[in-house]
Structures are given as structure tokens and as C-alpha cells.
Amino acid sequence: MTQPVPMAELWRADLLESRHLGHAVICDDSGQIVQAWGDPEALIYPRSSCKMIQALPLITSGAAAKYGLTSERLALACASHNGAEIHTSRVRAWLQDLGMGDSDFRCGPQMPDDRDARYALIRGYEAPCQYHNNCSGKHCGFLTLAQHMGAGPEYVEIDHPVQRAVREAFEEVTGEASPGYGIDGCSAPNFQTTLHGLARAMAWFASAGDRSDRQSMAAQQLTAAMVAHPDLVAGEGRACTELMRAMEGRVAVKTGAEAVFVAIIPEKRMGIAVKIADGATRASECAIATILSGLGVLDPDHPATVRRITAPQLNRRDVEVGQIRPAAALLSR
Amino acid sequence: MTQPVPMAELWRADLLESRHLGHAVICDDSGQIVQAWGDPEALIYPRSSCKMIQALPLITSGAAAKYGLTSERLALACASHNGAEIHTSRVRAWLQDLGMGDSDFRCGPQMPDDRDARYALIRGYEAPCQYHNNCSGKHCGFLTLAQHMGAGPEYVEIDHPVQRAVREAFEEVTGEASPGYGIDGCSAPNFQTTLHGLARAMAWFASAGDRSDRQSMAAQQLTAAMVAHPDLVAGEGRACTELMRAMEGRVAVKTGAEAVFVAIIPEKRMGIAVKIADGATRASECAIATILSGLGVLDPDHPATVRRITAPQLNRRDVEVGQIRPAAALLSR
Numbered sequence: 309m310t311q312p313v314p315m316a317e318l319w320r321a322d323l324l325e326s327r328h329l330g331h332a333v334i335c336d337d338s339g340q341i342v343q344a345w346g347d348p349e350a351l352i353y354p355r356s357s358c359k360m361i362q363a364l365p366l367i368t369s370g371a372a373a374k375y376g377l378t379s380e381r382l383a384l385a386c387a388s389h390n391g392a393e394i395h396t397s398r399v400r401a402w403l404q405d406l407g408m409g410d411s412d413f414r415c416g417p418q419m420p421d422d423r424d425a426r427y428a429l430i431r432g433y434e435a436p437c438q439y440h441n442n443c444s445g446k447h448c449g450f451l452t453l454a455q456h457m458g459a460g461p462e463y464v465e466i467d468h469p470v471q472r473a474v475r476e477a478f479e480e481v482t483g484e485a486s487p488g489y490g491i492d493g494c495s496a497p498n499f500q501t502t503l504h505g506l507a508r509a510m511a512w513f514a515s516a517g518d519r520s521d522r523q524s525m526a527a528q529q530l531t532a533a534m535v536a537h538p539d540l541v542a543g544e545g546r547a548c549t550e551l552m553r554a555m556e557g558r559v560a561v562k563t564g565a566e567a568v569f570v571a572i573i574p575e576k577r578m579g580i581a582v583k584i585a586d587g588a589t590r591a592s593e594c595a596i597a598t599i600l601s602g603l604g605v606l607d608p609d610h611p612a613t614v615r616r617i618t619a620p621q622l623n624r625r626d627v628e629v630g631q632i633r634p635a636a637a638l639l640s641r
Numbered sequence: 642m643t644q645p646v647p648m649a650e651l652w653r654a655d656l657l658e659s660r661h662l663g664h665a666v667i668c669d670d671s672g673q674i675v676q677a678w679g680d681p682e683a684l685i686y687p688r689s690s691c692k693m694i695q696a697l698p699l700i701t702s703g704a705a706a707k708y709g710l711t712s713e714r715l716a717l718a719c720a721s722h723n724g725a726e727i728h729t730s731r732v733r734a735w736l737q738d739l740g741m742g743d744s745d746f747r748c749g750p751q752m753p754d755d756r757d758a759r760y761a762l763i764r765g766y767e768a769p770c771q772y773h774n775n776c777s778g779k780h781c782g783f784l785t786l787a788q789h790m791g792a793g794p795e796y797v798e799i800d801h802p803v804q805r806a807v808r809e810a811f812e813e814v815t816g817e818a819s820p821g822y823g824i825d826g827c828s829a830p831n832f833q834t835t836l837h838g839l840a841r842a843m844a845w846f847a848s849a850g851d852r853s854d855r856q857s858m859a860a861q862q863l864t865a866a867m868v869a870h871p872d873l874v875a876g877e878g879r880a881c882t883e884l885m886r887a888m889e890g891r892v893a894v895k896t897g898a899e900a901v902f903v904a905i906i907p908e909k910r911m912g913i914a915v916k917i918a919d920g921a922t923r924a925s926e927c928a929i930a931t932i933l934s935g936l937g938v939l940d941p942d943h944p945a946t947v948r949r950i951t952a953p954q955l956n957r958r959d960v961e962v963g964q965i966r967p968a969a970a971l972l973s974r
Contacts, residue, residue: 320823320831321821322821323821323823325685325899326900326920327919351656427763431764489654490654490656490962491960492956493956494956498653585659586660586661586662586919588919624750625749625828
């Protein structure tokens with residue numbers, strides 16, 4: 309097995325203080341590797357980076373059309389959101405349209421990352437609800453599909469029709485039989501794949517416009533929804549939102565816990581998948597921004613890019629005392 | 642240069658999801674390495690793990706005696722505290738005794754980690770003060786020393802008498818000329834050392850009771866203060882506090898940012914220093930607890946130990962879906 313390679317570094321004055329190793333793959337629409345760092349066959353959990361795959365059955369089943377899901381709702385189905393008002397108001401409206409309530413969720417409650425929403429809860433002595441969970445949009449998608457299928461309420465169980473449909477779509481687009489699964493932070497199964505498989509799936513999304521099969525048309529809709537609503541996919545200040553805005557609708561990107569990051573680049577028919585071996589998000593953000601810049605689809609001088617590629621480390625008086633930098637291997641193309 | 646070795650792993654179901662590499666050294670009181678993992682000569686920033694070294698001049702200068710500093714205040718000088726009421730009330734009283742106020746600090750404001758203190762600020766629409774900064778006890782020590790010396794107010798400048806005294810003590814106990822420094826999150830200089838130098842310093846603290854020189858007597862006082870007040874050194878729920886309580890006053894431990902962890906073991910005249918290469922605290926906590934257990938000074942079955950060595954990863958419904966585990970290399974002694 310190829311070892312992970314240096315991807316991002318934290319410098320403080322003249323000393324390399326910490327270093328992140330990882331794997332990355334750029335794949336084309338034939339499933340071939342265009343470029344790889346580390347081990348493209350490393351087995352990973354994609355975590356939230358595969359939400360657009362998990363949302364495919366919502367469309368291919370006919371549920372999205374029947375329930376009239378807008379592109380906002382499709383973006384939320386692919387989101388790891390901040391729990392801000394713009395997210396939770398839309399999730400609650402979706403739940404209401406399903407005739408359901410917060411207790412129908414199986415994702416668990418989560419304190420919002422959004423500062424205004426969090427402070428409002430704390431000031432009101434309120435506990436967070438399940439709709440605040442960063443995955444509540446994905447779970448709305450699961451609930452919609454379950455209702456459409458007439459399936460039972462325990463939609464995160466591995467043998468529930470919703471998760472069986474997700475697994476089938478996942479294996480189809482990664483081009484691999486998934487060897488196993490783990491349980492994600494939101495209680496849904498998360499299927500294992502190689503990094504190559506995940507990049508292949510992203511390239512398949514990127515080239516979906518070339519095809520007219522049901523699954524590819526669903527992929528086109530989801531990618532379009534993500535790039536149309538970068539604020540719904542993550543939130544203010546977040547890498548996914550800022551990088552998608554910087555690329556002005558040309559590229560979809562998505563983060564996942566434990567430092568996974570993917571990109572869908574329709575104009576190049578390419579997909580990217582990154583996994584930092586130690587699970588540090590500061591490094592996966594640096595790596596994906598560096599690779600996207602190297603491919604010429606992300607302006608290296610855009611403030612959103614600069615913030616990820618050379619993220620300043622501030623002290624408590626807001627003076628820069630260190631800096632994240634991409635490792636040399638990522639820059640040499 | 643020896644590469645870092647596996648130290649801690651995150652498992653989710655049957656798959657190793659993330660892995661942390663690092664360096665560790667156990668040193669005896671002659672400065673010799675008893676056992677090492679990775680590269681003992683790796684150059685690091687000790688960050689907050691060296692606060693007991695930074696506090697030495699406070700005592701050797703005669704300031705601590707003149708100002709009648711209690712063991713509580715000496716523990717706070719070595720602390721990275723949570724900003725809870727037990728910490729901030731004591732820091733404010735210390736400031737008041739100096740005839741000083743919050744604006745004399747140079748550490749910058751920080752929202753407290755302590756939930757009650759944080760929620761109280763948010764509910765009161767108040768911004769955090771500098772005394773909430775996790776380093777405010779160390780800065781009280783700096784202010785006390787500066788006042789004792791009759792030195793100026795900019796006590797975090799590299800050429801200020803306080804920092805010159807800190808550097809002198811640092812180089813003496815690490816046994817190395819420090820090749821450089823960076824600026825810490827609290828704006829104080831943080832001097833570079835090898836991991837071996839840091840472990841040597843901790844062994845020097847551990848054996849201080851064997852010697853009666855001024856510096857060694859100061860070291861004894863600081864170690865005694867830390868183990869007497871584990872709640873002041875960090876806070877409820879924190880690894881330093883819980884592990885020191887579990888070892889019932891026999892061992893002092895201290896964390897530092899970017900995954901440094903040290904231990905002072907007087908009964909063995911040994912010191913330990915750990916640095917996780919990627920800066921992940923979950924891994925440094927796992928590593929230090931594993932090494933202390935291996936040395937027989939920390940009960941492997943104590944809940945505080947178990948929480949660090951095999952830290953459960955819970956989903957949002959509080960079900961365990963993953964686990965931190967020490968890497969095999971750390972267990973094979």
C-alpha cells in the first residue's frame with residue numbers, strides 16, 4: 309500500500325509545527341486516474357462528501373418530481389449546513405409539507421454552528437432540535453423517499469428500503485461493490501469506497517450532462533442545485549459555500565467529516581476526491597483549494613482561495629502568528 | 642531524520658478511518674532517553690506544555706515569595722484553564738492584588754471553554770475579557786514578575802526582562818540553546834526545543850526533590866502546586882485535570898496546543914514528552930495516557946484513562962459509532 313504523502317503544513321515563524329499527510333485522486337469520465345497523490349486505492353468513509361450520491365434515489369425513484377422538490381430542497385438534501393435560519397426554516401417547511409415533525413427525524417439534535425442561531429438557543433434556554441442537525445436536509449430527503457416508497461419510519465436502518473436504494477446507487481456510481489459500512493454522526497449508514505471510487509463517482513457526476521439515463525439526469529439536477537445554492541449547502545464562512553461562490557457555478561464541492569473533500573468539474577468532465585489521513589479539515593480545505601487552483605478552475609488570488617491555501621493562524625489579539633501552506637507535492641504538477 | 646510513527650487510530654466499524662503519527666520520548670534524570678518513538682530530536686514548539694518552565698523565574702526571582710503567591714496561584718501560572726468561575730475569580734483577585742486590571746494583560750480575549758461561563762457571557766450580551774483567556778494565569782505570573790523587576794508593561798516582547806528570564810530558564814532545563822521562537826496564541830514567545838530537550842526538562846522537574854539549588858526548589862513548588870490543584874490547571878472534563886486526579890498527586894501532566902503533552906513522574910525521576918505530528922489533541926491524549934499506563938503510574942481501568950485511550954466516538958444520538966485506539970507501537974514495551 310502506498311503511504312499518504314504530505315498535503316498541508318502549519319508554519320509558525322521559521323519552524324514547521326505540524327504536518328498533514330493524505331491521499332488525493334483526480335479522475336476523468338472514463339474512470340481513469342488523471343493524477344494521484346498517495347494511495348488512490350485507500351479505503352475510506354466518504355462521510356458527508358457523498359451526500360449528492362445519497363440523494364440520487366430521491367430523484368430516480370420519482371419522489372422529487374411527485375413532491376415537487378425545488379432546487380433549494382435538492383441542495384439541502386446534499387448539505388452539511390450550519391443550522392442557520394436560512395437552513396432550518398426551509399427544513400421545517402419541508403417537514404411540514406410531508407405532514408411530519410422533528411420527532412420523525414433519526415439524525416439526533418445538534419447545536420448549530422451558526423453563531424446567531426446558537427446564541428438565540430442559548431439565550432432562550434432552549435435545547436437544539438433534530439432540524440438543527442447539519443444533516444437535516446439529507447434526512448428530509450430520506451423521509452421523503454421513505455414516504456414515497458410507503459416504507460417504515462426507521463429509515464436509517466441498514467436494511468430499510470431507503471438505505472438499500474442508497475447503497476445500490478453508491479455502488480453504481482463509484483463502480484465498486486462497497487466492502488462494508490459504518491454509522492455516521494447522523495446515524496445513517498456510510499458506505500466504504502476507495503478514494504478512486506469516490507473520485508470516479510464525482511467524474512461521473514461531472515459528465516452527467518453527456519448522458520440521458522435516469523441516474524445521470526438526477527446527477528445533473530443535484531450538481532445544478534448545489535452550485536445554484538452555495539449558501540444552503542454549508543453556510544456563511546464555510547469552505548464549501550465560499551469556494552463554490554468563487555467558482556461562480558462552474559464547480560460543485562463538498563466536505564465530509566474526518567477530512568474528506570470532493571469536487572465535481574463539469575467543464576473538464578473530472579472529479580476529485582481528497583482524504584487527509586489524520587482527519588484534519590484545515591488540511592483537506594487547503595488540499596482541495598490547491599488542486600482546484602492547479603487545474604485552473606479556481607482563482608488562486610480569490611480571497612476564499614487564499615483563506616484556504618494559506619490560512620492565517622491568528623493569536624487572541626488577531627495578529628497572524630502562523631500560516632497553513634500546501635505541501636510541495638501538491639504544487640508540482 | 643526519523644519519521645513519526647503511528648500513535649493513535651480512529652476506527653469506525655471494521656475500518657481504520659483516520660490515523661495519527663507522532664514522536665514521544667521518556668527521559669531519565671540524567672537526561673538519557675529511556676524509550677523513544679519516532680524522532681526524539683524533532684524540533685517542536687512546546688506551546689502551553691512548558692508553562693511550568695515559563696513560571697520558574699517567577700519563583701527564582703523572589704517575586705513569588707515577596708507577593709506571597711499561594712500554591713493555587715502557582716498552579717494557575719502553569720494552567721491552560723477553561724475560563725470557569727473558579728479560574729477567573731482567582732485571576733481577577735490576583736490582578737487586583739497587583740493593583741492592575743484587565744487592560745494590563747497582553748494575552749487577548751477568549752471565549753471560555755467552560756459552558757456555564759460561556760453561556761453566562763452570551764446571555765448577558767457580554768464580550769469575553771482577557772482574564773477569560775486560558776493563559777491568563779500564566780500572564781498574571783508574567784505581570785507579577787515584571788512588577789517585581791520594575792520592568793515595563795510590554796511583558797510579551799522578546800527582549801523584555803520577563804521573556805529574557807524565561808528563555809534563560811528554558812534553555813537551562815531543556816539543556817539546549819533554543820534555536821528560535823514563535824508567537825503563541827496568547828502573544829507570548831514560545832521557544833523551540835527538541836522533544837528530547839522537553840522530556841529532559843520534565844525529568845529535571847521530576848528529580849527536583851533530589852536537589853536543593855534555587856531552580857530545583859522552584860520546580861518542586863510548581864510540580865506540587867499542579868498536582869495539588871488539578872482543577873485549576875485545566876478544568877472539569879479536561880484530560881490534564883482528570884488524569885492528574887486519577888494519579889492522585891503522584892504525576893503532573895500538561896497539554897499544549899498542536900498536540901503536545903508532557904508528564905513529570907517524581908517517583909521514577911522520569912519525564913515524558915509527546916508531539917503528534919498533525920497537531921490533533923485527541924491523539925496526544927491517547928498517547929500520553931497509554932504511555933503513563935505502560936509505565937504503571939496510571940490505572941488503565943480508571944474511567945479517565947479509558948476515556949483517553951479508547952475514546953468513544955458518539956453520534957448525535959449518543960450511540961458509540963467509532964473509537965480512538967492507541968497504535969500497536971505504543972503498546973509494545
